Amino acid sequence: MSLYKSYYNTIQKAMTQGKMNESYSSFDGLTAKRMMYSELKSEIPENELLPELADLASQLGIVPNFNQSTGLHPHFESLKTSGDMEYHYIVSVFIDIKGSTNLFKKYDPSIVAAIQNTIQKAAIHTCLVFGGYIHRLHGDGLFVYFGGKGIDKKIAVQRAMQSTSLFTYFVKNDLKELFEEQGIERINTRIGIDLGHDDDVLWLLAGIGEISEVTTCSLHTSLASKMQTYAETNGIVVGDHIKDQVPLLNQFSSPVCNRTNNPNDRYIFEIPENNFRYTQHDFDWFNYLKTLPFIATAIDGKLAFKATNPVVYNNRSVQNLIPIAEKSKPYFNF
Amino acid sequence: MTSRKEKLIDKDFRELKKVFPKMNTKTINQANNAWLISGDIDIFDVNGDYWETYEIKIQVPFTYPHCVIGVQETSQKIERSEDRHIDNLGICCLDISHKLLAMKMKGVNLTDFTKSKIYPYFANQVFFDRTGKYAAGDYPHRFDGIRQFYSEELGIENEKEAIDLIQFILSKEKLGRNDLCFCGDKKFKDCHLANVEFLRSVGENQLRIDLAGFKNEL
Ligand SMILES: [Zn+2]
Numbered sequence: 001m002s003l004y005k006s007y008y009n010t011i012q013k014a015m016t017q018g019k020m021n022e023s024y025s026s027f028d029g030l031t032a033k034r035m036m037y038s039e040l041k042s043e044i045p046e047n048e049l050l051p052e053l054a055d056l057a058s059q060l061g062i063v064p065n066f067n068q069s070t071g072l073h074p075h076f077e078s079l080k081t082s083g084d085m086e087y088h089y090i091v092s093v094f095i096d097i098k099g100s101t102n103l104f105k106k107y108d109p110s111i112v113a114a115i116q117n118t119i120q121k122a123a124i125h126t127c128l129v130f131g132g133y134i135h136r137l138h139g140d141g142l143f144v145y146f147g148g149k150g151i152d153k154k155i156a157v158q159r160a161m162q163s164t165s166l167f168t169y170f171v172k173n174d175l176k177e178l179f180e181e182q183g184i185e186r187i188n189t190r191i192g193i194d195l196g197h198d199d200d201v202l203w204l205l206a207g208i209g210e211i212s213e214v215t216t217c218s219l220h221t222s223l224a225s226k227m228q229t230y231a232e233t234n235g236i237v238v239g240d241h242i243k244d245q246v247p248l249l250n251q252f253s254s255p256v257c258n259r260t261n262n263p264n265d266r267y268i269f270e271i272p273e274n275n276f277r278y279t280q281h282d283f284d285w286f287n288y289l290k291t292l293p294f295i296a297t298a299i300d301g302k303l304a305f306k307a308t309n310p311v312v313y314n315n316r317s318v319q320n321l322i323p324i325a326e327k328s329k330p331y332f333n334f
Numbered sequence: 335m336t337s338r339k340e341k342l343i344d345k346d347f348r349e350l351k352k353v354f355p356k357m358n359t360k361t362i363n364q365a366n367n368a369w370l371i372s373g374d375i376d377i378f379d380v381n382g383d384y385w386e387t388y389e390i391k392i393q394v395p396f397t398y399p400h401c402v403i404g405v406q407e408t409s410q411k412i413e414r415s416e417d418r419h420i421d422n423l424g425i426c427c428l429d430i431s432h433k434l435l436a437m438k439m440k441g442v443n444l445t446d447f448t449k450s451k452i453y454p455y456f457a458n459q460v461f462f463d464r465t466g467k468y469a470a471g472d473y474p475h476r477f478d479g480i481r482q483f484y485s486e487e488l489g490i491e492n493e494k495e496a497i498d499l500i501q502f503i504l505s506k507e508k509l510g511r512n513d514l515c516f517c518g519d520k521k522f523k524d525c526h527l528a529n530v531e532f533l534r535s536v537g538e539n540q541l542r543i544d545l546a547g548f549k550n551e552l
Binding site: 287290291296297298299300302304305306315316317318320321322323324325326327328329330331332333 | 353354355356358376378379380381382383384385387416419426427428429430431449450451453454455457458460461464465468469470471472473475476479
């Protein structure tokens, strides 16, 4: 997808550079490696969006917040000093990126680092475009919150679903192609998402001193993390609250047990004595994406970003329309 | 309208949505005895590059699959003019009527029609926007277009041949494949048989119009 073209190109460059220098990892060239790493790293700016992602953010009416720091959701900052606690809804998203271990079989750690950095940057930027807040990085993965004070819950849920669907498409399609080209077992994502309502989510400072973060204590944050482990390769699993909040999502959800054929997988959590049963659902992110206003679907099922700024299309050629257009010979007889 | 028809259109509408996911609304237009399927159609080129999205309405008469499917462009992205083969209401002239009528006789499939007629029509409009011409040209307007169709696609060389051909079909005379053709040239099967078969499927109404046109009576 053109949205991620620069990320794609950077990873491709890292792979070919890393391979070209067969002796790269053996020779004692920390300076060379440093240069290579920082060169690759600088291909994509950190604190600004490339034109197409910026276009998407403006279509969504979002000004991404690059000034955030992990472990301190800006809407709950005051809890860090006050030591107070507060109840407020949040959408918790766990994104796990698996399979990059295979990169070590082929590349020097400095190349692996550059590749991982680019993929992670793509993930972070995607979340920021949709107004997400990156709460924590772990390994190759991310823990992201959507929503906060003054943000409509429905919108927060939709943004969480849209950003994760888009990022999954990038990994499943663009990265897959790139990794297969290089003969590397491909990397994939597993994502878990859940919504905790105002009564369910307690915000507070956890940890001690500087080893601390403003975080949520919530069944639904825990469930999001747990559901991520139930997701299939490049899959997204969501809890009941997510699909109840946005009725449109129902048509894209089906209980995880339908896929696994194991009735035990239906509920991610239950308290039988209270008659409380919470279902986890596979989310059909691919067909959901096709319905979004900023996505176009080709006849072969490939997706494209509908940019409002035509400048990014400078590689297109009108000649490529001819084989389709010439099948039509219009006639006017009114 | 029978429930059998309703089932068929629902099945074919689901099939259409798989390929064109934003063609997602189906309503009934009782006045026109038709279903209306509306939404967005996205245009890509053969290289997979995205170009444009049009908001359209596809009108599917209750006689589906034996019908002429109509298309209206509602996003106003195409200038309303004869040169663009679109009228003031956005009704699109997808093809020469004869081909659409022949398809009606055979029966159409909603998804195939959208892929083979509607999609190329809009790809061609994108092409026109950028180049000022159509990829494979267009038919001249009104009867001149029909004249061109007879000559280019049916190989009919002059007005007399066209008039004789149409009058033969309208007379409902029967000829065996090995009989001498009505034009007296050679065996029917080696002569005008294919023309006769195609034009029969177009239907008498259109043929009467064509006849009047060739006789300069329009
Ligand atoms: Zn003949």
